[in-house]
Amino acid sequence: MNRYLPLAITALAILALATLFLVIAPGMQISAQGPTSGLKPYTEAEARGREVYVSLGCLYCHSQQPRSLAQAPDAERGWGRASVAGDYAYDAPHQLGTMRTGPDLMDIGDRMPSQAWQLTHLYQPRAISSWSIMPAYPYLFTHKDKAGPDDVVVKLPAKYAPKSGVIVAKQDALDLVKYLQGMTRQYAPPKDGLRDNGYALIAEKQREATDATKASN
Amino acid sequence: MTDKKPDPRRPDETFEPFEATRRIPWPVYSIAIALAIWGVIMLVQTSTAVQVADKAQTEAAKQEPTKLAQAAAPDLDAGKTLFADNCATCHGDAGEGVTGAFPPLHGSDIVKLGGAKAVTQIVMRGIGGKLNVNGESYEGEMPAFGSVLSDTEISEVASYVATGLNDDAKTISAPEVADIRKVAGDMDPLDGGAGLAGLINNLPAQPESAAAEKGPGSERVAQLVSQGSGTVWACASCHGDKGEGTETVPRLAGLPAPYLAKQLHDFQKGTRPNDSMAYVAKGLSDQEIVELANYYATMTSPSGAKPSLEGDLKRGAQLAKEGDWSIGVPACFTCHGPSGVGVAPNFPGIAAQQPAYVAHQLAMWAGGARHNSPLGLMAGIGKALNDADRRAVADYLASLAPMPAMDKTELAAMESNIPVREGVDQ
Numbered sequence: 135m136n137r138y139l140p141l142a143i144t145a146l147a148i149l150a151l152a153t154l155f156l157v158i159a160p161g162m163q164i165s166a167q168g169p170t171s172g173l174k175p176y177t178e179a180e181a182r183g184r185e186v187y188v189s190l191g192c193l194y195c196h197s198q199q200p201r202s203l204a205q206a207p208d209a210e211r212g213w214g215r216a217s218v219a220g221d222y223a224y225d226a227p228h229q230l231g232t233m234r235t236g237p238d239l240m241d242i243g244d245r246m247p248s249q250a251w252q253l254t255h256l257y258q259p260r261a262i263s264s265w266s267i268m269p270a271y272p273y274l275f276t277h278k279d280k281a282g283p284d285d286v287v288v289k290l291p292a293k294y295a296p297k298s299g300v301i302v303a304k305q306d307a308l309d310l311v312k313y314l315q316g317m318t319r320q321y322a323p324p325k326d327g328l329r330d331n332g333y334a335l336i337a338e339k340q341r342e343a344t345d346a347t348k349a350s351n
Numbered sequence: 352m353t354d355k356k357p358d359p360r361r362p363d364e365t366f367e368p369f370e371a372t373r374r375i376p377w378p379v380y381s382i383a384i385a386l387a388i389w390g391v392i393m394l395v396q397t398s399t400a401v402q403v404a405d406k407a408q409t410e411a412a413k414q415e416p417t418k419l420a421q422a423a424a425p426d427l428d429a430g431k432t433l434f435a436d437n438c439a440t441c442h443g444d445a446g447e448g449v450t451g452a453f454p455p456l457h458g459s460d461i462v463k464l465g466g467a468k469a470v471t472q473i474v475m476r477g478i479g480g481k482l483n484v485n486g487e488s489y490e491g492e493m494p495a496f497g498s499v500l501s502d503t504e505i506s507e508v509a510s511y512v513a514t515g516l517n518d519d520a521k522t523i524s525a526p527e528v529a530d531i532r533k534v535a536g537d538m539d540p541l542d543g544g545a546g547l548a549g550l551i552n553n554l555p556a557q558p559e560s561a562a563a564e565k566g567p568g569s570e571r572v573a574q575l576v577s578q579g580s581g582t583v584w585a586c587a588s589c590h591g592d593k594g595e596g597t598e599t600v601p602r603l604a605g606l607p608a609p610y611l612a613k614q615l616h617d618f619q620k621g622t623r624p625n626d627s628m629a630y631v632a633k634g635l636s637d638q639e640i641v642e643l644a645n646y647y648a649t650m651t652s653p654s655g656a657k658p659s660l661e662g663d664l665k666r667g668a669q670l671a672k673e674g675d676w677s678i679g680v681p682a683c684f685t686c687h688g689p690s691g692v693g694v695a696p697n698f699p700g701i702a703a704q705q706p707a708y709v710a711h712q713l714a715m716w717a718g719g720a721r722h723n724s725p726l727g728l729m730a731g732i733g734k735a736l737n738d739a740d741r742r743a744v745a746d747y748l749a750s751l752a753p754m755p756a757m758d759k760t761e762l763a764a765m766e767s768n769i770p771v772r773e774g775v776d777q
Contacts, residue, residue: 203660203661203742207714207738209659209660209661209707209710209742210660210707210710210711210714210738210741210742211599211707211711212598212599212707212708212711214598215659241598244597244598244600245597245598245599245600246589246600246627247588247589247591247597247600248584248585248588248589249588250579250584250585250588251584251588251589251627254584261630262626262627262630263626264626289579289580289581289582289583289584290582291582291630291633291634292582295582
């Protein structure tokens with residue numbers, strides 16, 4: 135085992151091939167897609183909310199990639215249709231996430247469009263679901279004696295409400311909620327949205343063929 | 352013993368640890384060749400798959416413009432089929448109507464006077480109010496089809512009603528329907544005969560418009576719906592300004608008031624588990640629950656639902672209309688009324704309901720997480736349906752026209768029956 139040159143060349147070639155097929159080629163394919171038509175760029179408030187989302191590390195418990203129906207009942211859960219590459223065109227870095235400690239958030243803006251609900255939930259998740267393991271984010275809110283004219287007051291049950299005064303959402307909380315409300319992907323996915331529907335079509339054709347033979351027997 | 356004798360166990364100084372070159376055994380070759388062949392086959396298969404998909408997609412794209420080209424002259428045969436699918440349940444196969452219940456479309460003075468244009472308006476917006484047709488009085492509770500049928504489909508069915516069922520010569524084209532949609536697409540249903548009078552000239556005598564009466568406390572309810580209270584979120588913030596719902600948030604507009612009230616009480620008691628709704632219901636008084644139920648029961652709004660779960664619509668239609676006795680499932684419509692418009696007080700309308708909500712609820716019935724239906728009817732049905740069936744029926748129901756709102760007089764008669772204490776109609 136002293137033929138270093140051929141060994142090195144083979145190893146580098148394998149590495150190069152892997153990089154080409156797993157990184158460069160998909161990268162080119164995805165960047166050629168561009169944003170899905172119907173996807174809007176983030177508004178200023180949403181972009182700020184996204185920063186909050188990143189800084190709070192929501193990604194560690196929430197994914198943003200609903201699976202297709204063949205893989206999981208995500209659509210039945212109201213998590214929306216399976217996402218395609220173009221849905222993430224304005225995300226850098228993307229917040230796909232791998233953990234589903236909490237629900238997928240891709241379509242949270244459709245499932246929970248209520249700003250008031252989101253604020254209560256961020257202030258104290260257990261005010262809504264006693265079993266929730268989501269952390270509370272009280273530091274996104276301030277305790278005031280009296281709400282000002284522009285303040286958004288958080289609706290809270292007596293158990294979690296302060297003895298006097300009101301809880302008011304800070305700008306960070308409002309932005310984060312704007313970002314969550316904006317997470318809707320109800321537009322139709324592009325036909326060439328980089329999902330392997332080729333196999334689905336072949337399977338369909340095979341099923342038709344077997345049905346036809348069954349019928350003729 | 353100065354000389355060290357070489358250890359016989361150790362190899363000679365000149366020994367080099369090379370293996371003698373040997374031929375690679377044939378199994379290694381054959382495995383490598385087999386792998387290579389498999390790889391090539393996979394590549395070819397994938398590329399055919401992509402080609403098949405591309406072809407199907409270009410074909411689908413091609414069909415769109417041809418459809419558009421046909422739109423200029425509406426296809427009356429297609430209109431006849433659409434009529435049989437959507438209108439014949441109530442108005443009869445030949446549009447003969449049912450005396451006292453559903454007005455005739457064949458030989459109808461309103462269709463004759465208004466032509467295809469008026470029919471388009473009625474199909475798009477629906478009717479909510481009393482009207483007279485051929486001198487007979489009808490309740491006028493027609494759902495709006497504007498969000499369910501496309502412009503082309505409406506032009507086909509309206510043209511069929513005007514020319515096929517009556518002798519009018521004028522049809523209506525899809526672009527004309529599109530123009531009407533721009534103006535009237537989002538409007539409330541026509542207010543019976545009074546609404547038609549604004550649409551059609553020289554209409555025979557029609558009953559007076561019964562404008563919605565504002566009962567006591569209606570302002571308080573409107574406040575609850577749009578603003579919420581100090582501790583409770585606004586209903587509209589999730590269910591939408593028009594009560595149309597989204598994804599797993601259900602459509603509420605037009606659901607029977609007793610059903611809505613029962614659900615709110617069940618959320619309150621915990622017999623229907625849902626954390627968010629339990630929170631809301633616990634913040635409501637019995638009086639507020641009754642008022643909210645009435646508010647949504649008399650509300651009409653266009654359908655916000657569209658098939659979105661890739662369900663098989665044919666299978667969904669079969670389950671909804673006929674059921675499937677091989678798995679012990681009765682037709683949805685036997686209990687939930689023709690076209691899924693609901694049968695008050697216990698059976699909610701399921702037409703135009705959000706598909707994700709319906710599929711989710713069916714799964715919850717099956718799993719036992721939801722268990723508040725009278726006699727446990729829905730639990731058995733939920734268990735009998737598999738995943739694909741749940742999606743199929745949910746998608747089909749989402750493709751139907753929304754239920755018409757409950758009539759105010761009907762509601763007043765029913766109000767005394769709305770359960771306030773637990774277990775009244777279990």
